[in-house]
Each structure stands twice: as C-alpha cells, then as structure tokens.
Amino acid sequence: MSTDSPALLTVRDAAGRLGVTPRTLKYYEERGLVSPTRSEGRYRLYDEQDLQRFGRILRLRSLGFSLQGITEMLKRPLEPVEGKQRFSTESLRQIHDAIAAQVDALDARIQAMRRELKEAQTLRDELSPDLDYLKRRLAGENADTLLEQRRGARAKGGKARERS
Numbered sequence: 001m002s003t004d005s006p007a008l009l010t011v012r013d014a015a016g017r018l019g020v021t022p023r024t025l026k027y028y029e030e031r032g033l034v035s036p037t038r039s040e041g042r043y044r045l046y047d048e049q050d051l052q053r054f055g056r057i058l059r060l061r062s063l064g065f066s067l068q069g070i071t072e073m074l075k076r077p078l079e080p081v082e083g084k085q086r087f088s089t090e091s092l093r094q095i096h097d098a099i100a101a102q103v104d105a106l107d108a109r110i111q112a113m114r115r116e117l118k119e120a121q122t123l124r125d126e127l128s129p130d131l132d133y134l135k136r137r138l139a140g141e142n143a144d145t146l147l148e149q150r151r152g153a154r155a156k157g158g159k160a161r162e163r164s
Helices: 011-018 022-030 048-062 067-074 089-138 143-163
Strands: 079-081 084-086
Touching (some): 048 067
16 A cells, blocks of 8 residues: 555544534535545545644634634744744734724625615605505595594694704
C-alpha cells in the first residue's frame, strides 16, 4: 500500500473524528466554509487539511463567533505571534473592517425596512375604515347612516389635526 497519498475520510468517519454529526459537516460545506473533494461516485472525502479547518471552525464557534465572522477569519492565515498561532494586527484590522462593512450594510437595510414598514402601516391605517364600512354594509347596515358616520369621523379627524 502506498503512503504517498493522504488518507481520505468519509463524512461519517470525519464527523466521528471531530465529534460532530455528519449534518454539521454538510452544513459548513453548504455555507462555503469547507470544500471537500469528491469521489467518482460524488461522495464527500475529507483530508487532514479539511479536518484542521473544521477544527478551527468548531473552536471559533465554541467561542461564540458568528459564521460570517468565521468566514472572514478563514480568509486570513494564522501567523506566529508571541510563540502562538494568531492573527496579526493587520489581519485583525482586515477582519474588523470586513465585519464592520457587513454591519453597516445591515443597518442600512434595517433603516430601509423601517421606512417601508412605516409606509405600510400608514396605508393600512387608511384602508381600515374602508374595510370597516364594507363589513358593516355587508352585515346589512344602512348605507346612508354609515356614510354620515364616516363624514362625521372625517370632520372630527380634521379638527383634531388642526389643533395639533
């Protein structure tokens, strides 16, 4: 048997070695964090580098990092810093800037959604009296009486707006 090619593990074997479920490995692959090789039969095969990468992902997750944060961290190699494998100051700045840009983009989306929600609420408030009128008409109430009530309500609303 040749020792030239690295040992490849199936999903089940890799998951067992890492102490996770096969679904966890597939999930991280779906998120683009790992790209295992495939056999001719399209089975996932993991090498030692894949297992090390998974180990790094699992450690970062256990420390509470988000998948987006981990994605940014995986783009940069660990470097020898103070005798340990760490991110350099420059790598930390790049990770910070990338995550800050994502947060800024999400803040902008949140603001846009708030504006849209406010517009939808205003439209809903405008439609509610119409819906109420139609429900009451369908229930058999007199149209003239209902229209008079609507006129009275509009007049009261107009006076209230004038006072404010």
